[in-house]
Amino acid sequence: MNIAVVGTGYVGLVSGACFAEMGLNVTCVDIDSEKIEKLNRGVIPIYEPGLKSIVTKNHEAKRLHFTTDLPSVINQVTVLFIAVGTPSNEEGDADLTAIYKVAESIATNMEDYLLIVTKSTVPVGTTAKIKKLIAEKLSERNLNHLKFDVASNPEFLKEGAAVNDFMSPDRVVVGVENGRAKEIMSKLYRPFLLNNFRVIFMDILSSEMTKYASNAMLATRISFMNDIANLCELIGADVSMVRRGVGTDSRIGSSFLYPGAGYGGSCFPKDIKALIRTAENVGYEMRVLKAVEKVNDNQKELLFRKLNHYFDNEISNLTVAVWGLSFKPGTNDMRDAPSINLIHKLLDNQVKVRVYDPAAMDEAKQYFGDKVEYATDIYDAANNAHAVMLVTEWKEFRLPNWNVLSKIMQKQVVIDGRNIYNAEDLESNGFTYTCIGKK
């Protein structure tokens, strides 16, 4: 079967490459000609473990193609996934400009049956609007007889583990309206779930809602645990122990209970906002989610407050090393990363900032230009610094040589925004150590 994936970002490129890996003939389409040109030369524009090898292999096998020419692809495929970005607009709604541009192009160029699948995260009702838009356009073109279907297939992959998640999903959620679409989607996903087929078919509105509800639940767990951590700190409890005690309850589970510097990334912040707006549009208030956002905004300031606390609010002219810039380990994605907030605050307060991240240094340059110093590793970042602030817990940051660091830093202060270090290790090397949710 020939399929197309429109939007060749974190979701589109991973989906396209994984479908090609299963033997499908896939064309990935994007409006970013530089990205497509790179991909055609074998250069992967994003950092995602395991992605390069499957992209290269399937591109060389001529099962994976890259183009900017959407109209030429539309009539060559049976299924077209829309995987373009849906960022927040100023009001907090999902900006669907790119989604509708793709829909317009489909409606203008379609000449044969097509199943159009929204893989982007879109507000409830968007897939129905795409259907209406295409039907109206076909009618204008006197092509009312032309059959097409729409489906919703939200994506649940995690950046940093995206290929693995796509290849072995917990489940696949698909919203359909009829048997034909259901049959095609079953065929597409069967290879991924051969031994344990877990495609959950439902109606389209519920499928769109499932994606938002999942992200909202995960963000809620993070904010809840950050709130508990802040309280632990005030009353002398240790959130790491509390987390273990809570997470071993099988009714609760241990995932997404880690306190930290607040959630970020390209999904949670915008999806929480969009769901709050979706509810407002039908006269309902998402009170829990509003609190989740508020707790998160507060948490993003926490590391900065801790730095001020340790230096008695005398932080101007300090040098601070920031370890980790991407919104989480395993990705170069810095969209809405807590590091951005922190670094801007530091710069506003005349702190000299030295940064290091294993994958996101190029992205960082787009955010901070020449306002920060770019280090070659954690030791280079900490050289001559008064404090180290750990923001993203990359594996290579887990066991630093504290003895070496104690000698190259001006002052021995470590603010651990991910609770990964052992206080005794640091204190025995002369460091003042603080993390989240412990006295």
Ligand SMILES: NC(=O)c1ccc[n+]([C@@H]2O[C@H](COP(=O)([O-])OP(=O)(O)OC[C@H]3O[C@@H](n4cnc5c(N)ncnc54)[C@H](O)[C@@H]3O)[C@@H](O)[C@H]2O)c1
């Ligand atoms: N990144 C994630 O971890 C993740 C996970 C699940 C769902 N999602 C959702 O998937 C969607 C895509 O996210 P992403 O992170 O891959 O975004 P992205 O920004 O990495 O990629 C989007 C791509 O779409 C392209 N594009 C924009 N307009 C286009 C158009 N008119 N025609 C063709 N291409 C166009 C852009 O150039 C870009 O390459 C979003 O709705 C997001 O919420 C993302």
